[in-house]
Amino acid sequence: MRPADLVSSAVTSTWRGRLRTTLTVLAVFIGAFALTLTSGMGIGVNRYIDDTVAAFGAANSLYVQKSQPLLEMSAGTGPRTYDPDSTQIATGFGVSFEGLSSEDISTIEGVDGVASVEPVYNVAPSHLVSAEGERFQLTLGIPVDGEGLQMVAGRTAAEGADEIAVPDSWVADLGFASADEAVGGTVEVVMTNLAEETRAYEATVSGVTQASLAGVAMNPIPSTSFNERLYAYQVSGAAQPVPASYIMARAVMADPAQAPAVQARLEEAGMIGSTVEDQLGMFRAVIDAVVWILNACAVIALLAASLGIINTLLMSVQERTRQIGLMKALGMSGPKVFGLFSLEAVFIGLLGALIGATTGVVGGTWLSRVLAEGLLSGLPGLSLFTFRAPTVALIVAAVMAIAFLAGTIPAARAARKDPITALRHE
Template sequence: MRAADLVTKAVRNTFRSKLRTTLTVLALFVGAFTLTLTTAVGAGVTDYVTKQVASLGADDVFIVTRTAQATSDGPAEYDPETSSASTGTAGGLPGAGASDPITEEDLDEIASFDGILSVDPVQTAAVDYVQYADGTKLELTISPTSSVTNADLVAGDQLDDGGDPQLVLPADYVDPLGFDSAEDAVGSTVAIGITDVLGEQHTVEATIAGVSQESLLSSGAGANTALVAELVDVQSAGIDTGDPRYAIAVARFDTSLSADEVAALKAEIVDAGFGAQTVQDQLGVIKTVIDGIIGVLNAFAVIALIAAAFGIVNTLLMSVQERTREIGLMKAMGMRGRTAFGLFSLEAVAIGFLGSALGVGVATLLGTALSGALSAGPLAALPGLTILLFEPASILGIMLLIMAIAFLAGTLPARRAAAKNPIDSLRYE
């Protein structure tokens, strides 16, 4: 029997018992549908995070903090010389207030490690509001690391540290401040309100260099070094607070270092009493949670596929049983055992193809519509996020996986059909 005839006959035989085949295909459909959606979620989130990291331009930096001294005797006694709150270094990043401040000596020590190219302290200032012309005053937060990272811009340019005070405005501030568009806002001058340590409010002017869209990795406005320095100077009201202390510092390392060398450098910094995190480290918790959710959903898909595999075994075993005389007649007329094996194996693959194609097709159609609705609704605050990203390679891989499972499930019935004795089969009632 020619290969084409064998395939045609296998496909035709698949629908001999329509109900059994339909139920088996439905079981495969559930597995393919779930796997396709969970794979698309993983691809969408990974793609978004990758783009966000690339837009930050901060894959060569450590965010460094001073590790708080541990004590086994309960809470440490208050020391005004080292207190983060009293030196104005609390806040900025999550956990910053729980660590000791970084001093100038600490900056020199961090810079002395081999592989560290530069170390920049990050100053923070708590501003009150931002206002354009005589318009509405809006509350504003400045991202602590904005002066050393890149924003995901929708208009304008990145911050220029060598120029005048500049601001990167979040996109959702454009309309409330009275601008017609993001492009219209670029180049305009806004007033930033800030209250000093004596309780008096001042305003600092800054030029809008660019407008950024919402990001998973950063929040608030961006300010260049010149603007942050002026804000900090105004906030201190000229009061000498002693040697400068900082909540965090940004250490840039050599991009030619391998992953193992970066890990070793990070370990050296940690051993010296500092905390060091890359952007990827900060994303680790997010990705772990996402991977955990996707893993649970994939487990349900695997259970559905296992159930479908038993369905295929049952369907084909019943088919072999019902067609015993037919198999005997074909073998009596010269069909070889491997041809019979191939016939039933192809029937299993055909069932796998039907289930996987239907599952993948329906998941892609529904997922694309759902992703569009979410992007325009609940996820509108995260532009650029495609929550369900269907990649052709992943879809093809899922289909091949399910067809392979179907083939393996059909091996037992196929071997049973191939081993049948034609004389005994023809006598079968």
């Protein structure tokens, strides 16, 4: 019997017991469907984390602080109204936060493995005034976080200009009808100096930022030059010059692999350095753990389906005992009988895998779109399920391999049958 005849015979024989085969295919379908969805979720969420990592900065950047700054985040709910009688302003002087000094910056520059250092001034505005005169509390984001941010409209704040990028959740409160309309609009950043004098600085809205997984872009982010200009006024008005204070510094490493060694040297100097991966590594670890658990459940479902394949083929072997005896009497070898029943198992696995994977891709894509417009609308850019053709093909191949292994038991039993005994079977 030629290979093509074996395949044709296997497909035909599979449907002798239609109900039994259908139920077995359904069991395989459930496992393949679940495995397709869980793998798609892992790809989708990890891709979103990668995009968020890009928003933090380059992989060779190390963010250095003296201690963790006490920034008050907006939590993505829009700006809070400013009340001069109740809103406390932390200027960075006399509060629990200790910034980096010029000596600290020099220390960082002298660490082996650090190519350059970009300090960020500790700026604490009094409040922000919208174009319509509304006043809101304001905590500025860190300018170096502006690199790689995902934008809803416009662009990040340009160096050398008094520009600021505002979060999407702030647009309506600032009096703009849409993100596109906000671009090019103006707001005022009000500063208080050491002499208790106030001054308003007009800033152009350069763009509108998208919310991210780890809180980047939750607050307005100015350009580095605008941030420095605000700081210069903040420390003015004192009888004596005020030493420079930096909220953090970004150290650019020549080689990202040197990060652990550089972090150790900084720790010896009383500073903490964290990479982009350090800041988001926990998210990735949790997501990967959840996906692995879900994948394990899907594999268990496939193993249960493999028992169905074994049962289906064992019953088929029992029912076709005389047919097996006849095939062997006519010259069909044991290996070919084995191959015939193995092909039946693979065909069942292929049917279940194709239907399950196709349903998983179509259903997951639709569900991603629905969730992006509903429950997950607060995380723009997140596609919960993302499917890649090689991954889906690998799932189909894996299911077929499991089906083949499950089919070896009944196939071996069929191959070992004695033709004389089989022909006498009633």
